[in-house]
Amino acid sequence: MKYIVAFSRIFVGVLFIISGFIKLNDPLGFSYKLQEYFGEGVLNLPFLEPYALIISILVVVFEVVLGVFLLIGYKPKFTIYSLLAMIVFFTFLTFYSAYFDKVKDCGCFGDALKLTPWESFTKDVVLLVFILILLVGIKYIKPLFGRPVITTAIALLSFLASLSFAYYVLMHLPAIDFRAYKVGANIQEGMTVPENAAKPVQEFTWTFNVNGAEEIFVTDGSYPSVDGEYVGVESKVIDPGYEPPVVDFSIETEDEDLTEYYLEKDKLIMIVMYNLATAEPDGVAKLKAFSDKALKNGYTVIGLSASGAAEKEQFKASHKLNFDFYLCDEKALKTVVRASPGIVKLEKGTVVQKAHWNDIEKIKL
Numbered sequence: 001m002k003y004i005v006a007f008s009r010i011f012v013g014v015l016f017i018i019s020g021f022i023k024l025n026d027p028l029g030f031s032y033k034l035q036e037y038f039g040e041g042v043l044n045l046p047f048l049e050p051y052a053l054i055i056s057i058l059v060v061v062f063e064v065v066l067g068v069f070l071l072i073g074y075k076p077k078f079t080i081y082s083l084l085a086m087i088v089f090f091t092f093l094t095f096y097s098a099y100f101d102k103v104k105d106c107g108c109f110g111d112a113l114k115l116t117p118w119e120s121f122t123k124d125v126v127l128l129v130f131i132l133i134l135l136v137g138i139k140y141i142k143p144l145f146g147r148p149v150i151t152t153a154i155a156l157l158s159f160l161a162s163l164s165f166a167y168y169v170l171m172h173l174p175a176i177d178f179r180a181y182k183v184g185a186n187i188q189e190g191m192t193v194p195e196n197a198a199k200p201v202q203e204f205t206w207t208f209n210v211n212g213a214e215e216i217f218v219t220d221g222s223y224p225s226v227d228g229e230y231v232g233v234e235s236k237v238i239d240p241g242y243e244p245p246v247v248d249f250s251i252e253t254e255d256e257d258l259t260e261y262y263l264e265k266d267k268l269i270m271i272v273m274y275n276l277a278t279a280e281p282d283g284v285a286k287l288k289a290f291s292d293k294a295l296k297n298g299y300t301v302i303g304l305s306a307s308g309a310a311e312k313e314q315f316k317a318s319h320k321l322n323f324d325f326y327l328c329d330e331k332a333l334k335t336v337v338r339a340s341p342g343i344v345k346l347e348k349g350t351v352v353q354k355a356h357w358n359d360i361e362k363i364k365l
Contacts, residue, residue: 020063283357
């Protein structure tokens, strides 16, 4: 039992640290995932949506810290019961998402590793088993260091380091970018579907009234040859097939799609604000001087937002901006850059530099 507990301790501790650190690298992205969970279509807790970022930071810091606590043997009873409470909650959440097909990706490992809802649930069940082993064998969990002051100091430092790292990436950008819009990625290539790519597989369940009784027929999409009255049909995705890394990205007006036109530009600056009403005022104040300098240096400058046309015109006029705003999906813009405003510099569709508005001066023009 002692060796099983030792293995479980290392396995759970390391996995919690890795999972927590990946989310800690991008707490804003995890907060978007929490907003999805809190939405009316999932847990129906919309009153929590405004607090998603705070909850995100607390959860991921706690996740990393608990992993460290377990490895160094700091307060074993508190640590294991906290781990148990957290994994029970996440197991419920992933099961709910998987069973009711609510959230396609739990965000357990951020953008670094995408898991389907059932894969996420399975992972949580495995962790739950190992944590229960730790609970049964709690007497075998001893501090890693002989002197309590050292253990306490490491525990405190892990908390402060996690909190500091979360603050840093929020004030700048994720230290490691796992998304399809990272520096070096080409957006056009990311949107391309290869000719030999796997096609989606769907299952269609048809209901017909045959001789006064309802009968079910299952096909891959073709209309069944049935001598009866059609009642209804339901479809289910068995395999989504190939999904390109870049989806829903566009540069549009109300009448025209200009995505290809702008992504062919040699020197393009995209100023991203998914919602003009919630853009950071301090960041907006820097846009006029920055865009003027970029235009003077031969760059094409455009704004991207999911806000309405009238709001865009009013925003442009009130801030005396000399570039136009175009339409793009809000979720796509939140993925492009974790800042509002955020700056993306491209050359023929390839991302060559990205910056948070705090670092707008670092964009090389």
